[in-house]
Amino acid sequence: MSEAALAARLARHAHxxxxxxxxxDSMTLAAFAHRLRTDGAGGSLEMIHAVSPAVPPAATERVRVRASLEGWALTVTGTGEFSDPRYRDNPVDRCYFCKTNLxxxxxxxxxxxxxxxxxxxxLGDYRPGLLAASEHEVVHPYVEAGMDKSAVRALARRLGLGEVAELPAQxxxxxxVETGIAIDPDDLVFIDLVETRLAALAPAGAVLRCRVTHGGIAIEIGEGIGNEDALAALAGSLCRDHGRRLAGVGPYRRGAMFVHG
Incomplete structure (x- = not known):
């Protein structure tokens, strides 16, 4: 039912x-839409991937590999958000400026x-980026088709997207980076390094966060991962090696970097 609805929503757009x-989410949407067009749905389809210091290199590589495997018409571009001081200042609505630039x-x-x-x-989260999307008349096919995250993952598995279907929210x-701390590319490189190294010690799909806070580096670990002592030890070692202060290791908290008021 959801897939039929999704196909109908995508078919509304010739280009x-x-x-x-x-x-x-976006990888599955791209794969599903591309296969629909390949099967004769018609119309033009292109995929746009934006590179930025805020985008993990592994994500860019994942897009390039999938595009090559499936034959997507892919354009890779920069986002330009780092030229926008409103984004770099990292206010609560930073995502609005990021998506506006995108x-x-x-x-x-x-x-x-x-x-x-x-x-x-x-739709249940604080997502200022959705306002930017509305201002640019961006369409949300999953929302229109009534699909939540679990439905997207189920579709990814049916499409045979392998590890993509099990990717944690990223x-x-x-x-x-905690609200009010300026966005610095060096911080983002460090965050990616720590999360990549920690992920190697955790089960596939585990939720791990390296937070840059006003009190130092905070590591958050999702439920049921286990191996917390080894993860904490590695995080501490990486912080020492890079001249950072480890503020602590605790449970994952969604939206923890938003500081209001």
């Missing part, structure tokens, strides 16, 4: 550009309708 971040860049590349991978679960690296 579609999908913003592909490298996460499960959609401005995509619109400069193509006149096609822009689609995002937002799903129903995203908002951009800047989301790990």
């Amino acid at each position: 579609l550009a999908i913003a592909v971040s490298g996460g499960v 959609y401005d860049r995509i619109r400069a590349i193509t006149p096609a309708a822009i689609a995002s991978g937002a799903n129903l679960d995203d 908002p951009c690296l800047a989301s790990r």
